[in-house]
Amino acid sequence: MGLVRLLGFATLPCGCLIGRYREVASERELTYVEEKGTACPVHQHRRNHTVAVMAPAGRAAASNVARAS
Numbered sequence: 001m002g003l004v005r006l007l008g009f010a011t012l013p014c015g016c017l018i019g020r021y022r023e024v025a026s027e028r029e030l031t032y033v034e035e036k037g038t039a040c041p042v043h044q045h046r047r048n049h050t051v052a053v054m055a056p057a058g059r060a061a062a063s064n065v066a067r068a069s
Contacts, residue, residue, distance in 0.1 A: 018031055018032065
């Protein structure tokens with residue numbers, strides 16, 4: 001992976017903090033777990049790993065991510 005730009009961040013209901021990034025070279029968007037929540041039961045939420053974050057309606061939860069300035 002190359003250079004990335006932070007698009008924003010959000011806290012999931014389980015307490016994990018995620019960051020959304022865009023890879024500069026390919027324009028691909030990635031979502032990483034920045035910090036795992038202390039009571040998070042989801043094994044796939046591991047720090048510095050990518051995750052697929054889906055909203056209940058099946059759309060990506062991009063609208064729930066706070067914009068970085």
